[in-house]
Amino acid sequence: MKITSEEIAKLAHVSRSTVSRVINNYSNVPEDTRRKVMEVIQRYEYEPHSSARVLAGKANKIIVLCISDYNDGSRRWRGVESPFFMGLIAELVSAANLHGYMISVSIVSSSGDYGKLENMFLNREVTAGIFIGFEFDFQMDTINQFIEKGFSMVVIDPGEDMKRADNVTGIYSEDEQAGYIASSYLLGQGHRRVAHLAGDNRLSSRHRLAGYLRAMREAGIQEDALWIRHGNFESELSYQLAFELLSKREAATAIFASNDAMAVSAVRAARDLHLRVPEDIAVVGCDYTPFYETVGYHLTTIKISVRTLANLAVKAALGLEPRRSLYCKAEFKPGITA
Amino acid sequence: MKITSEEIAKLAHVSRSTVSRVINNYSNVPEDTRRKVMEVIQRYEYEPHSSARVLAGKANKIIVLCISDYNDGSRRWRGVESPFFMGLIAELVSAANLHGYMISVSIVSSSGDYGKLENMFLNREVTAGIFIGFEFDFQMDTINQFIEKGFSMVVIDPGEDMKRADNVTGIYSEDEQAGYIASSYLLGQGHRRVAHLAGDNRLSSRHRLAGYLRAMREAGIQEDALWIRHGNFESELSYQLAFELLSKREAATAIFASNDAMAVSAVRAARDLHLRVPEDIAVVGCDYTPFYETVGYHLTTIKISVRTLANLAVKAALGLEPRRSLYCKAEFKPGITA
DNA sequence: TTGTATGCGTTATCAA
DNA sequence: TTGATAACGCATACAA
Numbered sequence: 001m002k003i004t005s006e007e008i009a010k011l012a013h014v015s016r017s018t019v020s021r022v023i024n025n026y027s028n029v030p031e032d033t034r035r036k037v038m039e040v041i042q043r044y045e046y047e048p049h050s051s052a053r054v055l056a057g058k059a060n061k062i063i064v065l066c067i068s069d070y071n072d073g074s075r076r077w078r079g080v081e082s083p084f085f086m087g088l089i090a091e092l093v094s095a096a097n098l099h100g101y102m103i104s105v106s107i108v109s110s111s112g113d114y115g116k117l118e119n120m121f122l123n124r125e126v127t128a129g130i131f132i133g134f135e136f137d138f139q140m141d142t143i144n145q146f147i148e149k150g151f152s153m154v155v156i157d158p159g160e161d162m163k164r165a166d167n168v169t170g171i172y173s174e175d176e177q178a179g180y181i182a183s184s185y186l187l188g189q190g191h192r193r194v195a196h197l198a199g200d201n202r203l204s205s206r207h208r209l210a211g212y213l214r215a216m217r218e219a220g221i222q223e224d225a226l227w228i229r230h231g232n233f234e235s236e237l238s239y240q241l242a243f244e245l246l247s248k249r250e251a252a253t254a255i256f257a258s259n260d261a262m263a264v265s266a267v268r269a270a271r272d273l274h275l276r277v278p279e280d281i282a283v284v285g286c287d288y289t290p291f292y293e294t295v296g297y298h299l300t301t302i303k304i305s306v307r308t309l310a311n312l313a314v315k316a317a318l319g320l321e322p323r324r325s326l327y328c329k330a331e332f333k334p335g336i337t338a
Numbered sequence: 339m340k341i342t343s344e345e346i347a348k349l350a351h352v353s354r355s356t357v358s359r360v361i362n363n364y365s366n367v368p369e370d371t372r373r374k375v376m377e378v379i380q381r382y383e384y385e386p387h388s389s390a391r392v393l394a395g396k397a398n399k400i401i402v403l404c405i406s407d408y409n410d411g412s413r414r415w416r417g418v419e420s421p422f423f424m425g426l427i428a429e430l431v432s433a434a435n436l437h438g439y440m441i442s443v444s445i446v447s448s449s450g451d452y453g454k455l456e457n458m459f460l461n462r463e464v465t466a467g468i469f470i471g472f473e474f475d476f477q478m479d480t481i482n483q484f485i486e487k488g489f490s491m492v493v494i495d496p497g498e499d500m501k502r503a504d505n506v507t508g509i510y511s512e513d514e515q516a517g518y519i520a521s522s523y524l525l526g527q528g529h530r531r532v533a534h535l536a537g538d539n540r541l542s543s544r545h546r547l548a549g550y551l552r553a554m555r556e557a558g559i560q561e562d563a564l565w566i567r568h569g570n571f572e573s574e575l576s577y578q579l580a581f582e583l584l585s586k587r588e589a590a591t592a593i594f595a596s597n598d599a600m601a602v603s604a605v606r607a608a609r610d611l612h613l614r615v616p617e618d619i620a621v622v623g624c625d626y627t628p629f630y631e632t633v634g635y636h637l638t639t640i641k642i643s644v645r646t647l648a649n650l651a652v653k654a655a656l657g658l659e660p661r662r663s664l665y666c667k668a669e670f671k672p673g674i675t676a
Numbered sequence: 677t678t679g680t681a682t683g684c685g686t687t688a689t690c691a692a
Numbered sequence: 693t694t695g696a697t698a699a700c701g702c703a704t705a706c707a708a
Binding site (some may be wrong): 002055060085115264 | 339340383385387388389390392393398400405423424425427428431432435440441442443444445453454457460461462463572573577599602603606629631632633634
């Protein structure tokens with residue numbers, strides 16, 4: 001069926017052990033022998049049987065991507081359906097490929113899923129795990145238990161109470177910075193009445209708001225002159241909030257929205273009110289979701305590079321990145337809406 | 339570390355073989371023994387070591403999703419970046435989960451990747467493969483070679499020259515039907531001047547066009563009264579085509595666009611020309627991309643259920659679906675644009 | 677520097 | 693119906 005190390009050994013006139021040593025780059029094999037063996041390996045396109053390797057104690061070259069998916073009646077978050085996830089997974093797969101690893105995807109909702117996951121780690125079926133969508137307390141509990149067991153983990157956007165340990169890396173976005181950059185830009189353009197469409201209660205949202213507040217404070221804008229509307233990261237509500245905001249007599253002249261979906265909705269509301277963008281009302285989004293370019297214009301936004309994030313995540317998962325807290329950079333991305 | 343079948347055997351006062359028989363649901367074990375063993379298994383949450391199983395001859399419960407990614411200078415298709423893929427993978431992961439399988443993602447671009455893939459099949463690391471984005475001749479060659487080797491495969495939207503065999507299932511969309519439904523609907527609404535914004539040269543696009551032509555023919559519309567514009571599946575060009583189409587003096591009163599991105603662009607062009615949708619111009623899309631609902635209205639479109647497609651793909655991959663050619667249903671989905 | 681022997685946890689074959 | 697035993701393909705401790 002497939003050539004084994006045994007046969008390679010025979011063909012190269014050495015023992016299986018030597019073949020193994022060559023494959024695993026051991027130092028105690030002379031250059032001559034190594035070359036001789038490598039030649040046979042390449043000629044026969046030999047690749048070790050991964051299950052056999054794992055069984056014999058090596059780790060499998062697979063990173064498992066765990067996506068939380070809960071539904072407790074009131075709250076429901078299908079990670080697999082979020083556009084953010086969909087972009088991320090593509091980048092993770094590419095990043096892992098670069099290091100010769102594959103990404104396996106696992107949806108975890110029930111506690112039984114946690115058990116399966118634990119098994120995969122214990123069986124060395126996977127080298128590491130990247131967790132996404134785990135931020136609520138009841139989820140962080142399990143995450144923390146995993147951390148204590150010493151599994152190599154990367155948690156993207158974790159809850160605040162995540163345990164610190166050598167085997168876990170938390171990845172955050174520079175959200176406060178993003179909010180600050182966006183708001184500062186608008187202030188720098190001469191705007192005074194800058195509104196903020198805030199997202200939901202998640203950390204990223206709260207931090208973006210904090211950045212907005214800092215920028216406003218530094219610009220000497222009075223507390224009571226702030227325009228903040230709390231919504232969520234979706235379009236429908238954002239449209240309503242923006243519409244209502246812009247319908248006022250003394251309306252804002254600029255809006256910083258907590259993500260691109262909200263920004264696009266704000267632009268739509270503005271147009272429906274016959275306001276020109278950016279002349280009458282400037283809009284800056286956040287995240288940079290390339291998909292929104294299909295709406296027909298380039299949104300001015302703050303780009304948080306999913307590619308960078310994915311690369312950092314993979315490196316951290318493989319232990320190639322010493323930092324245990326990573327902050328994904330936020331950069332201004334020019335467009336035509338501000 | 340982890341409990342093994344050996345220890346389970348001891349605790350249940352049987353031999354490893356019997357534990358194995360219970361785990362694998364062999365018939366030759368009496369109900370009493372089975373219950374006794376199962377009890378221990380459940381109490382200790384025993385799960386067989388997957389690598390050991392694979393090494394001993396069983397197949398791993400993993401389906402590999404192979405996404406083509408080529409870049410030959412002139413043509414470039416990064417499957418991982420297409421929105422269609424991103425939606426599909428989410429559904430595939432869910433569908434596979436239902437059967438207790440995991441999805442591993444592999445990007446295949448170089449010929450070395452094919453070698454790795456072959457190894458995975460040979461090593462029983464994966465049970466089956468689902469291939470997406472392989473449609474050009476030079477790719478189908480390799481696909482056909484894989485088919486000949488007997489690997490269990492599902493190819494989504496394959497090229498026409500795919501080999502027929504018992505171990506492969508081709509999945510197609512009812513594209514001709516989709517085009518027919520959309521166009522018939524518009525004709526049924528009384529429209530006579532129905533235009534079609536065609537996609538690129540891909541099969542799906544060509545079949546949708548064919549459906550449009552059939553509907554028009556059946557309605558007795560003259561050949562020379564057809565309005566067809568050839569574009570691609572993206573928004574920029576579609577906007578231009580629609581704009582130019584609708585600027586004419588005797589313009590079309592309805593448009594069937596080959597996908598939702600194009601339809602949304604057409605709506606935008608109409609609005610920029612101060613035409614009311616659907617009063618002045620009706621628009622029907624195709625595919626149903628939920629993401630587009632964030633633009634603020636529900637597009638009238640033809641829904642091709644990615645979920646159904648994913649479920650069929652997984653079933654076929656696992657040999658639970660006898661048909662070797664599957665057609666993913668196209669359904670009318672009402673909206674406000676037609 | 678190299679080879680031999682053993683173990684990894686299962687499934688499958690065979691004999692009882 | 694059951695249990696002993698031999699694969700499966702590799703890594704590694706130990707011996708040479």
